[in-house]
Amino acid sequence: MTENEADTVRAEQIGRRLGEVRQRITDSVRASRREDQPELIVVTKYFPADDVRILAGLGVVDVAENRDQEAAAKAAETADCHLRWHFVGQLQRNKARSVLRYASAVHSIDRVSLVTALGKAMDAEQESRSGHGIGTRPDLLCYIQVNLDEPSGRGGDGGGAEGGDAGRGKAGRGGADPQAVSGIAQRIMETDGLILAGVMAVAPRGMQPERAFGRLAGISGELVRDYPAATGISAGMSADLEAAVGAGATHLRIGSDVLGVRPALG
Numbered sequence: 001m002t003e004n005e006a007d008t009v010r011a012e013q014i015g016r017r018l019g020e021v022r023q024r025i026t027d028s029v030r031a032s033r034r035e036d037q038p039e040l041i042v043v044t045k046y047f048p049a050d051d052v053r054i055l056a057g058l059g060v061v062d063v064a065e066n067r068d069q070e071a072a073a074k075a076a077e078t079a080d081c082h083l084r085w086h087f088v089g090q091l092q093r094n095k096a097r098s099v100l101r102y103a104s105a106v107h108s109i110d111r112v113s114l115v116t117a118l119g120k121a122m123d124a125e126q127e128s129r130s131g132h133g134i135g136t137r138p139d140l141l142c143y144i145q146v147n148l149d150e151p152s153g154r155g156g157d158g159g160g161a162e163g164g165d166a167g168r169g170k171a172g173r174g175g176a177d178p179q180a181v182s183g184i185a186q187r188i189m190e191t192d193g194l195i196l197a198g199v200m201a202v203a204p205r206g207m208q209p210e211r212a213f214g215r216l217a218g219i220s221g222e223l224v225r226d227y228p229a230a231t232g233i234s235a236g237m238s239a240d241l242e243a244a245v246g247a248g249a250t251h252l253r254i255g256s257d258v259l260g261v262r263p264a265l266g
């Protein structure tokens with residue numbers, strides 16, 4: 001097979017898998033009698049920029065990454081594709097400035113100090129743009145990531161949190177405790193250049209996704225009561241897309257069912 005033929009095979013494969021995922025979304029929207037259509041965000045982590053380019057050619061506009069270095073490189077390589085980049089991984093404060101150079105949205109805001117860092121980085125970015133005669137960047141869409149693990153002692157997936165790390169998500173799934181959401185939301189609202197978009201979660205291991213996303217929908221409802229525009233619900237991965245659509249997800253983050261199995265995490 002020549003390199004060109006291999007490229008064509010890959011494009012056809014991605015096209016077919018993307019079609020299947022879009023069909024699943026359509027089917028689950030219909031099954032849950034929703035009238036709105038959730039947005040598909042394709043998670044491209046670990047896959048090359050060439051795959052991102054193929055996706056853009058297939059009409060994908062929203063793509064996501066979970067590591068700043070990889071995201072920055074891919075966004076630069078595909079700058080001509082006019083994609084919207086979503087950052088979905090754990091974010092350190094010292095990466096805030098870098099993320100603002102390419103990201104339209106951050107889905108993984110889990111603490112007030114990160115909001116403060118993003119606000120400062122936004123000021124610095126706008127100042128630098130104006131210094132270079134470049135137009136201002138659009139406001140950053142902010143989703144508060146919620147940890148949906150059951151409080152220990154109420155069953156859940158057994159075992160229970162031991163040691164001094166109560167309240168943190170297991171295995172790096174991350175997110176703020178539900179009680180912390182309103183404080184983080186308030187800080188986002190107070191910060192110039194940041195827009196409160198809604199909530200995000202990853203279904204905890206061992207919890208039925210319907211149950212997890214039901215909880216998330218409840219937390220979203222409380223947020224929307226205080227901030228009516230913050231209606232976003234970023235939920236649903238390859239394995240639990242249908243449950244997320246059923247629970248009202250507005251943004252689905254799908255990786256492996258579009259691009260294939262990722263190499264094992266390092």
Ligand SMILES: *Cc1c(COP(=O)(O)O)cnc(C)c1O
Binds near residue numbers: 043088089253254
């Ligand atoms: C990798 C990732 C996804 C996509 O997961 P798949 O199971 O490959 O669909 C979604 N959300 C986050 C936060 C991720 O890190």
